[in-house]
Amino acid sequence: MKNSGSVEAVEGRLCECLSKTGLRPTPQRQRVYTALLETPAHPTAEEVFMRVKQDMPDISLATVYNCLDTFVQCGLVRQVVHERGATRYCANTEEHHHFYCDECHRTYDIPAASSTRRLAFEVPAGFVVRRFEIVFQGLCPKCLANRSESAEYP
């Protein structure tokens, strides 16, 4: 993952973010955060839990949820909520949007600067935009390739 970095960098970022909310980087929080970086992008809480459990057998799913909530609150991690399916967690702190594949149900990061088409918005007067997020939906390159290979009538 692009933003995983060295162990020291990861711990540094965790400490810095937690200290803003007056929290300490407990071993559980550290492990949950590194597990999040180790799993393929956008795992569910359960997927993080399965990973953490391998070397912290006593940890509970509730603790994992708690840690993830804390990270979301201090801005270290983003929640990715899609209408269908469980909440996923995203540890990419660079500005980006999400692409959701209808077929494999994977969530991909779309760098904010890479948009090839200009998107225009008209925000009604009286609203102040603090942040916004675009969710793209469609087919990922892999699923598109599978589709054309298996197509009976090309």
Ligand SMILES: [Zn+2]
């Ligand atoms: Zn993401």
Ligand SMILES: [Zn+2]
């Ligand atoms: Zn796909």
